[in-house]
Amino acid sequence: MISTVAITATEIVLPGKVEPDGLELRARELPEPAKGQVVLRMDATGVSFAEQQMRRGKYFDQPPFPFVPGYDLVGTVVATGPGVDPELRGGRFAAVTKVGAWASHLVVDAAGLMPVPDGLDPADAEAxxxxxITAWQMLHRTAKVGAGDTIVVLGANGGVGSTLVQLARHAGxxxxxxxxxxxxxxLRDMGVTPVDYRDPDMYARIRDLAPDGVDAVFDHVGGAGLERSWRLLRRGGTLVSYxxxxxxDDEGNSQAPVLKLFGQLAAWNTLPNGRSAHFxxxxxxxxxCRASWQRRMSEDLAQVLRLVADGALVPRVAARVPLADAAEALKLAESxxxxxxxVIVPEA
Ligand SMILES: NC(=O)c1ccc[n+]([C@@H]2O[C@H](COP(=O)([O-])OP(=O)(O)OC[C@H]3O[C@@H](n4cnc5c(N)ncnc54)[C@H](OP(=O)(O)O)[C@@H]3O)[C@@H](O)[C@H]2O)c1
Incomplete structure (x- = not known):
């Protein structure tokens, strides 16, 4: 084990249901990493849609307040706990944390570290x-689309959306x-045919572009439009709701809309129409099986990062905002x- 000098982490805290300006900054001495743990120094983290829901208390798996948000990060190992190879120290890794990554330093399980190739910009890798992982798995593990297929991606400018469309274009x-x-x-520059989601006839426009239906629809919007997404599919097509x-912004139980959606997808799957619906x-x-889940994540991220290194996938970094300005980062993402x-970075 590498002995550590006490590390004081700067953390952003979500104290309760607040507007972005209600985020708080605190300093906290980190505990020594326990068996199987490391301390990561954050090189880049970011704002996901999840934090927009969490600050409203509306995330499906809502953590109790107060907590440090931050769904994922890229960081450098600065200390290792017992049972962890000390050689990891100095290495750069990605990790998915769900919470906790909006911090200068944090303790994570070594088993969750996923290597980031040398030479990649940490903000690019973070994006x-x-x-x-989400885009890759939905495309290649859930919908299993390939060259010659046609898909619809809602929110193609978003974090997941802009990655998904590029991976799909790369796959033909x-x-x-x-x-x-x-x-x-x-979107046109990425080879995507855009449709304005503010157009009340959006689904008719899509139908005009693909009169025989499409092979997959990726829908993170849900609500009343989900059924229209389902109706876009050709026979054999797949709806991926996520x-x-x-x-x-709806009041009430944060799990209710998702549970309703599960019921809807299950009902569609019973129909004898050759289409399938997944969440x-x-x-x-x-x-x-935690080990095989982690192995899939690592393998899929490795594929994605290889495409970034090759220039086939260009991470869309909307902005780089210092950790101390996390409120501005959240406002910008919500704008x-x-x-x-x-992307949130350690300093300006
Ligand atoms: N199920 C999973 O495991 C999983 C994993 C990761 C992400 N997700 C989901 O993926 C989605 C995208 O996440 P992200 O981090 O990529 O978010 P993001 O970067 O904030 O992008 C959100 C996208 O959704 C659009 N959008 C936002 N509110 C909308 C609304 N009410 N109606 C229609 N479009 C709307 C945005 O369009 P504008 O920019 O025009 O507003 C933008 O294109 C989220 O719903 C998130 O919960 C799910």
Whole structure:
């Protein structure tokens, strides 16, 4: 074990249901890493849609307040606990934490570390950790689409969306992507046919582009539009639902919209129409077998990072915001103006 000098972490705390300006900054001495743990120095973390829900108390698996948000990060190992190879020290890794990453330093399980190749910018790598794994798995493990297929991606400018459309294009898939008009030129540059989601006839526009139906629809919006996404599928097509952004501001139980959605998807799967409906969950399978869940995550992130290193996937970093300005980062992500992921970095 490498003995550590006490590390004081700077952390951003979400104290309760607050507006972004209600985030608090604190300093806390970290405990020594226990058996199987390491201390990571954060090189880049980011704002996911999850934090937008968590600050409203609306995340499906809502952590109790107060807590340090931060779904994923890229960081450097600065201390190792007992039973962890001390050679990891100095290495750069990605980790998915769900909470805790909006901090200068944090303790994580060594088993969850995923290598980040040398030479990759940490902010670029960060932008494709959860977003890249989610996009890769939905495309290649859930929908299993390939060259010659046509898909629809809702929110094609978002963190997951902008990664998903690029991975799909790289795999030879034709992509129709919805976004507000300000993002259409960027989508065209990525080889995506854009459709304005503010257009009340959005689904008719998509139908015009793919009159025979599409092979997969990726829908994180849910709500009333989900059925229209389902109806876009051709026979054999797959609906991949992975969120309920439409109900973000609804009052009431945070799990109710998702449970309703599960019921809807299950009902559609009983219909004899050759289509299938899935809910993708990044955490799915973790309880059943943590080791194989982690192995899949690591393998899939490695594929994504290889594409970044090769230039086939360009991480969309919407902005780099210092940790102390996390409130600004959250406001920017919620402004509904950005393309890609708002990344939080240690300092300006
Ligand atoms: N199930 C899983 O395991 C899993 C894993 C990761 C992410 N997710 C989900 O993936 C989604 C995207 O996450 P992200 O981190 O990529 O978020 P993000 O970067 O904030 O992107 C959100 C996207 O959704 C659009 N959007 C937001 N609110 C909307 C609404 N009410 N109606 C229609 N479109 C809306 C945004 O469009 P504008 O920019 O025009 O507002 C943007 O394109 C979230 O719903 C998140 O919960 C699920």
């Amino acid at each position: 494709v950790v959860v977003n890249g 898939v034709t992509v129709i992507g919805t976004a507000s008009e300000r993002h259409h030129a960027a 969120g309920t952004a439409a109900t973000k 993708y969950n990044l955490w799915g399978g973790k309880r059943r 509904r103006t950005v393309a890609g992921k708002v």
